[in-house]
Amino acid sequence: MADITVTIGKHTFQNPVFAASGTFGYGLENPDLVDISAFGAIVTKSITRQPREGNPPPRIVETPSGMINSIGLSNIGVDKYVSDMAPKYADIGCPVIMNIAGSSEDEYCEIVEITESVNSNIIGYEVNISCPNVKHGGIEFGVNAELTESLTSKIRKRTGKLVIMKLSPNVTDIRSIAKAAEAGGADALSAINTVYGMSINPHTKKSEIYTTYGGLSGPAIKPVGLACVHKVSLAVDVPVIGIGGITSGKDAVEYILAGASAIQVGTANYRDPATGISILDDLKRYLAEQNIATVAEMIGMVETYES
Ligand SMILES: Cc1cc2nc3c(=O)[nH]c(=O)nc-3n(C[C@H](O)[C@H](O)[C@H](O)COP(=O)(O)O)c2cc1C
Numbered sequence: 001m002a003d004i005t006v007t008i009g010k011h012t013f014q015n016p017v018f019a020a021s022g023t024f025g026y027g028l029e030n031p032d033l034v035d036i037s038a039f040g041a042i043v044t045k046s047i048t049r050q051p052r053e054g055n056p057p058p059r060i061v062e063t064p065s066g067m068i069n070s071i072g073l074s075n076i077g078v079d080k081y082v083s084d085m086a087p088k089y090a091d092i093g094c095p096v097i098m099n100i101a102g103s104s105e106d107e108y109c110e111i112v113e114i115t116e117s118v119n120s121n122i123i124g125y126e127v128n129i130s131c132p133n134v135k136h137g138g139i140e141f142g143v144n145a146e147l148t149e150s151l152t153s154k155i156r157k158r159t160g161k162l163v164i165m166k167l168s169p170n171v172t173d174i175r176s177i178a179k180a181a182e183a184g185g186a187d188a189l190s191a192i193n194t195v196y197g198m199s200i201n202p203h204t205k206k207s208e209i210y211t212t213y214g215g216l217s218g219p220a221i222k223p224v225g226l227a228c229v230h231k232v233s234l235a236v237d238v239p240v241i242g243i244g245g246i247t248s249g250k251d252a253v254e255y256i257l258a259g260a261s262a263i264q265v266g267t268a269n270y271r272d273p274a275t276g277i278s279i280l281d282d283l284k285r286y287l288a289e290q291n292i293a294t295v296a297e298m299i300g301m302v303e304t305y306e307s
Contacts, residue, residue, distance in 0.1 A: 002287035003294040004280075006040070006261050008239045009162045009187030011123055013040040013095065013262065016295055017252065017276045017283070020243055020266035021045055021099040021126060021166070022071065024273070026085045027092065034274040037093030040262060044085075046101035046128045049110055051077035055133065061199045061208040066218030066245070067267055068197045070133040070211040073101055078111045082118050089121035096121065097162065101128040101138045105151050108138075112158045124162025127155060130193035132170060132215045142168040142193075145180035152184025164241065166190040167232065169221075174228050175235040182236045190241040190264065191228045195221050218267040219245040226258050233259025233300055247275060249282020259300040 054074025194215025225244020242260030
């Protein structure tokens with residue numbers, strides 16, 4: 001059987017299929033629906049310094065081949081997270097990556113300091129610098145290389161755990177942001193967060209999202225994600241985690257060929273939280289059919305016309 005383990009930073013994951021932030025709650029909500037010990041890892045929804053209600057409704061709308069959300073980082077805040085959620089991770093059988101968001105460097109740093117001060121059971125942080133749905137939710141960092149490097153290095157100084165910076169596709173040159181995160185000491189980069197989108201009801205003539213614009217996700221953004229992962233993986237030496245519209249083993253294979261060391265399943269979890277498990281089965285079948293011995297050797301294997 002092929003070796004499907006993947007290494008990111010100092011962690012070796014049992015497989016490259018992770019659950020994406022915001023689509024799998026705190027990682028504890030679905031025990032009867034899906035065997036989470038089968039996942040490579042779970043990424044939590046974004047945790048902020050203070051609890052947040054999120055944006056008013058409507059904050060989700062279905063669109064052709066995708067959905068737009070403007071949840072607005074609704075979460076319980078870091079204090080409650082470390083007291084109520086993190087202790088439960090001790091025996092869930094799957095590594096947990098805590099996704100964090102803030103509106104200033106201080107806020108991100110405080111979240112990390114609070115989490116580091118307890119035995120949190122998390123293996124690392126995915127840092128959301130790419131949320132398009134809140135006025136001050138990190139995207140200011142994710143569109144600016146200098147701020148990205150500075151924030152990454154401040155977080156790096158505060159933890160020996162995995163630091164993964166989550167990149168936005170809503171930028172002119174994703175490579176420059178990726179290089180800045182690498183220079184700041186990130187162990188890995190996740191790409192991509194959602195793409196700005198809008199939806200209008202022609203009957204009511206109203207915007208279908210309270211905040212007017214939201215984040216488009218699902219199969220509609222897969223080609224955007226693939227291009228970003230390919231560009232980023234050629235620009236940096238750290239591993240890239242591919243996200244965006246992954247619903248099948250074929251999608252996962254494409255992302256790995258484009259340069260992803262692991263992948264995250266997001267919107268597809270809303271249809272079936274066990275999608276990650278069927279993706280894993282498809283991936284194993286593909287490796288056997290193609291006679292590929294390890295996932296690692298597949299990473300970035302895509303042949304392009306131009307070198
Ligand atoms: C309803 C919803 C909530 C999300 N919440 C978060 C979040 O809290 N933090 C974050 O970094 N990304 C969040 N995301 C973005 C996803 O993690 C992922 O990057 C994006 O949806 C693209 O992947 P997909 O097409 O597989 O959904 C959210 C996405 C959706 C659909």
